[in-house]
Amino acid sequence: MSGAAGFIGSHLCDRLLSEGHTVTALDNLITGSRRNIDHLQGHPGFRFFECDVASPIRVDGRFDGVWHLASLASPKDYLAHPIETLEAGSTGTRNMLEIARRDGTRFLLTSTSEVYGDPLEHPQVETHWGHVNPVGIRSCYDESKRYAEALTMAYHRRCGLRTNIARIFNTYGPRMALKDGRVVPAFLDQALRGEPLTVFGDGKQTRSFCYVADLVEGLVRLAASEERYPVNLGNPAELTILEFAERIRRLMGSNLDIIFEPLPEDDPRKRRPDISKAKRVLGWEPKVSLEDGLRETVAYFKTADAAV
Ligand code: UDP
Numbered sequence: 188m189s190g191a192a193g194f195i196g197s198h199l200c201d202r203l204l205s206e207g208h209t210v211t212a213l214d215n216l217i218t219g220s221r222r223n224i225d226h227l228q229g230h231p232g233f234r235f236f237e238c239d240v241a242s243p244i245r246v247d248g249r250f251d252g253v254w255h256l257a258s259l260a261s262p263k264d265y266l267a268h269p270i271e272t273l274e275a276g277s278t279g280t281r282n283m284l285e286i287a288r289r290d291g292t293r294f295l296l297t298s299t300s301e302v303y304g305d306p307l308e309h310p311q312v313e314t315h316w317g318h319v320n321p322v323g324i325r326s327c328y329d330e331s332k333r334y335a336e337a338l339t340m341a342y343h344r345r346c347g348l349r350t351n352i353a354r355i356f357n358t359y360g361p362r363m364a365l366k367d368g369r370v371v372p373a374f375l376d377q378a379l380r381g382e383p384l385t386v387f388g389d390g391k392q393t394r395s396f397c398y399v400a401d402l403v404e405g406l407v408r409l410a411a412s413e414e415r416y417p418v419n420l421g422n423p424a425e426l427t428i429l430e431f432a433e434r435i436r437r438l439m440g441s442n443l444d445i446i447f448e449p450l451p452e453d454d455p456r457k458r459r460p461d462i463s464k465a466k467r468v469l470g471w472e473p474k475v476s477l478e479d480g481l482r483e484t485v486a487y488f489k490t491a492d493a494a495v
Pocket residue numbers: 261262263357368369370371373374385386387388392394428450451454455
């Protein structure tokens with residue numbers, strides 16, 4: 188699994204190990220963190236290699252499943268490392284696909300709702316081709332994932348590889364990096380410090396937040412499925428960012444101020460997954476409410492682990 192020390196990857200490691208699988212975990216730790224997998228060191232089914240999937244991967248063993256999660260997923264991170272982001276989605280995807288081809292095994296790509304760009308359809312259905320600025324500041328992420336999807340489909344069509352593509356919408360939960368800049372950790376960090384919540388733009392843009400345990404369940408079901416085309420995985424409960432700030436205020440029980448800051452370039456105005464396909468094909472839908480998920484996340488951010 189690439190990206191195994193990341194936020195979602197580390198939860199997926201836990202899940203696979205709990206089911207009795209062995210996991211070979213790869214991460215270059217550019218945004219992933221050893222502390223996300225510290226608890227797995229010494230587990231007989233787990234081994235970790237610090238390596239970059241965009242460089243030749245030298246890991247021994249034969250695998251019965253390849254999971255490619257490695258990517259810089261937070262806008263703050265991919266804007267700071269655009270070339271590494273493009274490499275993880277292009278060469279990194281190719282290298283991971285080659286391992287799957289060598290071992291004749293299945294391959295799952297974690298793609299993103301960003302392939303829809305600033306979408307022209309709402310909610311976003313998998314058939315929407317997207318509305319992406321190919322030279323905008325977010326293009327390093329969007330286009331690398333679009334290329335990764337195309338490459339995955341090419342390996343499926345050309346080499347008969349058993350592939351899956353998950354289009355992941357905004358996901359949150361424990362092990363997100365407190366300072367990764369995404370709105371959930373940003374607001375919770377601000378709330379825990381008693382600082383104003385920074386809403387970008389007028390706050391009318393929308394997002395839909397999925398708890399990580401729900402997402403991992405969706406990924407595991409997708410990998411077991413025969414679906415070769417992309418499947419949206421996310422929570423369809425849509426909020427404006429201003430409404431989300433209000434929820435944080437209510438949850439944290441404080442009189443936090445809200446301040447407005449400029450909207451980043453090309454920030455999508457609306458985002459909400461249509462999950463009809465995931466329901467139909469995987470029998471999956473999210474179960475964890477935003478309040479419950481945020482409570483778990485706050486508890487994590489209060490621990491010493493998160494503060495490092
Ligand atoms: N956002 C915000 N304040 C912050 C961080 C983010 O208002 O401190 C907004 C951001 O402009 C976007 C939304 O929250 O409209 C979600 O941003 P995030 O970086 O979490 O992920 P995105 O969905 O844009 O990839």
